Amino acid sequence: MKVSCPHMGHLHWMLDDLFERLGVDYVKPPPTTTKTLTIGAKHSPEFACLPLKINVGNFVEALELGADTLIMAGGHGPCRFGYYGIVEERILRDLGYDFKFIMLEPFDDGKWAFYKTFESLSPGLSIRKLWKTLKASFSKGRAFDEIYKRSLQVRAYEVNRGDTTRALKEAEQVLVPAYTPEEIEEGARESLAIIDAVDQDLDREVLKVGIVGEFFLLLEPFSNFGLEEILGPMGVYIERSVWVTDWIAPNRDNKIYGFPKQLVEEKAAPYLSHNVGGEGRETIGSIVLMAERGFDGIIQLLPFGCMPENIATSIIPKVQREHDIPVLTLAFDEQTGRAGLVTRVEAFVDLLVARRGSKLALAGAATATDAATKQPSLSKI
DSSP states (O other): OEEOOOOOTHHHHHHHHHHHTTTEEEEOOOOHHHHHHHHHHSSOOTTTTTHHHHHHHHHHHHTTTTOOOOEEOOOOSSSEEEEEEHHHHHHHHTTTOOEEEEEEGGGGGOHHHHHHHHHSTTTTTOHHHHHHHHHHHHHHHHHHHHHHHHHHHHHHSSSSSHHHHHHHHHHHHHHTTSHHHHHHHHHHHHHHHHHHHHHHTTTTTEEEEEEEEEEHHHHHHGGGHHHHHHHHTEEEEEEOOOOHHHHTTTTTTOTTOSOOOOHHHHHHHHOOSSSSSHHHHHHHHHHHHHHHHHOOOOEEEETTTTTTOOOOOHHHHHHHHTOOOOOOHHHHTOOHHHHHHHHHHHHHHHHHHHHHHHHHHHHHHHHHHHHTTTTTOGGOO
């Protein structure tokens, strides 16, 4: 059995570790490229979301490398993500590929079914061993998310352009061989130290921008043209609302994001009080949270036609007005070009710089006015 899964950001580091522990032969698809997207777009329905097209391309390339068992995450709710596996399997079979297809449904949808899925991959696997294996691999995934989060913050302050990206690659290689809980903990400390060692100008004025939106677009750099590495060198400090381990954690406690899911939903409630699928509600709640924390602006990412994010997009103008924060919405499909994206992002950053300057000038004027009103009149001197 040769198992493969589609790429989604840095999930492959955790999958490498997980399948090694389970003794399963894992076929990692080649890195996602324009070729991958071209294959997926050619064989997928035109109206399908961009992530589905990339998934299909990943699967085709994995099958060509010898994979015979494909795993796709399942889902439920209004978002079309729950149908991805069904549609992808049918497309691949219509193309003539022979394989076993496994839908890995969410843990909360049925713990026994979740266990049996893994037991089918690793016969004789006990529930106890599965739990220990998942816990170890998940902790390693958390460590990777921690270094990626730190890199987003450090890159805005780096003295030499590219140092953070180079340090991140070095930090990744420190974590890769970590296996025992102790090694993972030590690897996490060492890898974070490598990121922090980047030469930084902490006195530099930076913009604070939050990135929110549909999970795949946030997690998969290919799908958003490496937006985070475009913004960092512009002097933009970044935080985003979705991380791999937060997204797959059963309790969704948002440890990496730093704010409990319940709090995010509470912030969204005045504008969107119920689940509309995907990250629709989380997008609104995250914008409110970031605005309250003094962020300069927000960038929302979504696949063209994404229903949950389109609902959020229709609500965002009200959130913008009430919280006085600019939001740039970027929709992606296979026709989206990098040059156009960079132009829009550069214009948005220029707007934020000008807006911050205006706010500082207004604040200075208000301070001067306050000082003047406190001066005694000439008649009292």
